[in-house]
Amino acid sequence: MSINAITKPHDATGARAPGKLILSGEHSVVYGAPAVVVAIERYIELWFTPLHKTGGLQTAFETLAPRSFYPFDILKGFRDSLDRRFDEFMRGDLPVQKILKRPDDLAIYTLTSLLPMLPAPGGTGGPPLPIPGQLTSRSEMPLGAGMGSSAAVVAATIVLYEHLLGLPQSAEDRFKKVRFCERLQHGKGSAIDASAVVFGGANRVQGEDIRPIGLTDDHSLKTSDGWYWVIHGRPEASTGECVAQVRLRHGQDTQLWQAFGDCTTKLETVLETNGDPREVIRENQSLLEQIGVVPVASARFAKAVQVTGGAAKISGAGSVKGEQGGAMLVYHPNAEAMTELMKAYPDREWDRLTIAQKGAELMPANTQEPSMAAQ
Template sequence: MKAIAPAKLIITGEHSVVYGAPALAVTLDCTLQLRATPSQAFSVQSAHFPAYELTPADLPSLISALDARFDTYARGDIIIDDVLHHPAELLLYSLASLGAPTPCTLNVSTAIPIGAGLGSSASLIAAAVKLAEYQTGNTLDHTACIHTVRHCERLQHGRGSILDAASVTLGGAVQVVAGEPEVIDAQLGTHWYRHNTGTPVVGTGAVVDHVRQHHSNDNALWQRFSKVSHALIDGLQRGQSVTAFIKENHRLLCIIGVVPTAVQTLVTAIEAHGGAAKICGAGAHRGDTAGQLLVYLPDNNAAALERHLGLSLEAVTMNPHGARCASD
C-alpha cells in the first residue's frame, strides 16, 4: 500500500494567516509517495535522509519523548529545531496518530524539494496519516484529518497556521479565513512561475517564532496584510491582474524581516522587467536564501527573464488532489 500527498505553494497569507488575515495556497503536481510493506519492526528508508529503525516496543517511548520535547519548546526552554532529532521521528509519530500502527518498512520518495517552502513536512505527515487510516480502519473526515496533520506538524514548525495541513489534505485552491479552510474556485492560468532561491539557513518554525517575537502585537500591520490578501484572492477569482497586490504583499513581507536582501534585489529586477514576485513560504530572517519565490508574469516573458536574470523558472501547475491512499 502507498499514500500520496501533494506539495503546496502559498499564494498569499504566509505569516499573516497566524494573525487572522486570509490566506490562499494551491497544491502542485509534484508529490511525495510513502510505501508501506509489512515487517517485524519499523524501518524508514529514503534517499533524502539516513535510514532509521525502531522496534514496536520502543514506539510509545518515542511518542512520549516527542510530546515532552515539544512541551519544553512551548515553555521557551529549547528552540523548535531541537524537538525532532530525525525526520523519521515525525513520520512515525504521524503514523501512530490514530492508534498503534502495524510494524512496517516505510519507503519515502518525493519530488518535493526539501526546505523550500513547498510543504514537504506537511506532505509527509498527511501521507502517514492516510496510511494510519488504512492500517487502523479509522477513516477521518476532512476536518479531523486536517487537525490531526496540524497536531503532528507542530513538532516541525511550532506555532504555525492551519494552512499547510488544510492544503495537502484537501487539494486544489484552499483558502483559510478566520482559521476555517475551504476549497475555492480559483485558477492560476499561465502567468505563474516559481524559482528556488535556495534552502534557507533557518527552519520554518524558527522564522515563525522570529515574526511572533517582533511583530505579533502590530495589529495595524496585520490589517494591511489582510487587506492585500483579500484583494489578491478576489482578483484571482475574477480573473483580473494581481500585479499590484503581489508587489504590496512583497513589501509587507520585507517589513516583517523574512525576505533576505539578496532576494529583495532579485524581486526588484523582476519588477523592472514587468513582473511581480514574492516569497511563498516562511522565508528567512537570516542568510541570503528564502526557498521558493512566486513569480507572476502578466506578459508571459519567462524565457526573456531567465535569459536576462539567470533564473530557472518552473511553471506552476495545480493538482486538484489532496492526500490519499492508492494500491501499488
C-alpha cells in the first residue's frame, strides 16, 4: 500500500502500533480456549502537532471521520458519557455498535483515561492539562476488517501521550489500558488484540495469560515463507455484533469450544516444529463455518485456495451478515500458484505475512508525517 507523505513538521510527534492476524482461536478465546496471534508489519500511525491557542484537540483522522474538535473542558464529561453508554450495553439496553458515536471518539477516550494520572492544576510534576493541538492519523491496514485497527489506535494514542505528558508506563500497564479502552469498540472482547499491539511478535493468549511463542530464525513465519494475509472485503457486522451473535447461538456448547481449543493446540505443535499447517488451518476454517461467521464469498475463496494446494481461514471475527469476511489467513507453499490465484481477485488487497517484532512505539525522528497534516 502506498502512502502519500510530506516532510514532517519539526514540532510534530508521532507514535505507531502494528496490526494483527489471529492464526487460531478467534471466538473460542472468549470461552477460555487458547488463541495464537501475531503482530504484523502494517501500522496505524498517530501524529500530534501543537496548536497552542485552540483550547482543545482537533482530529483529522485519515479514513475515519471528518475533522472534529474536542474542547478540553468537556473531556471529563465526554469520558463519563461513554462509560455510561458502555454500562447501558452491559445491561442489554444498547447495541455494542452504538457505544461510540464517532470513529475518532476512541482515541479521545483513550486520552481521557490518562487524565487521572496528571497533577491537579497548580500542582507540580507535570502539565495540568493535555497540550492543545491536532491529532492526525494514517493507516496501512483496512479499518474494521479484523486486523486490530481499533486496538492499534488505542495503543498508539497511549504511547504518544505518555511521551507528550511525561507519563511513561510499563508494557503491562499499556496492555491493561488498551483492554479497558477497547471495550467500547468490541464490548466483551478478549486479550488477543491488546497482546499483539502492545507486545508485538507471536503470542499464545488464554484468558489473561500471555506467552510469547518462540520461533527460530529460519521459521517460515519469521521468513514470510508461504504465509499471507488477504482482505476479503470489509464485514458488514462489527466484531461486537459477531461475538454477541455467536454467544447467543453457541455460547453453551462446551464441546464445540473444546474442539476449537484442540485445533489451536495442534497449530501450536505445528509452529513449534515448523511443520505444514494446512490441515489444521482447514480444520479451523470448518469450525468457523460451523458457528456462522464465514460469509459465502469468503468460504468460496477458502475453497479456491485449497483447490490450488493451499489453506485459508477467516482471521478475526468474520461476519454474521453480508458477503465480506474481512481478513483471511492463507498458507500456500507455492508462491507462483498463490500469485496466479490472486489474479482472479484483482480487487482484494493481499501480501506476505511479515511479523512485527515490536508493539506500539514512538515514530523514528526521521519519519514523515501523513499528508493530512494541519495546513
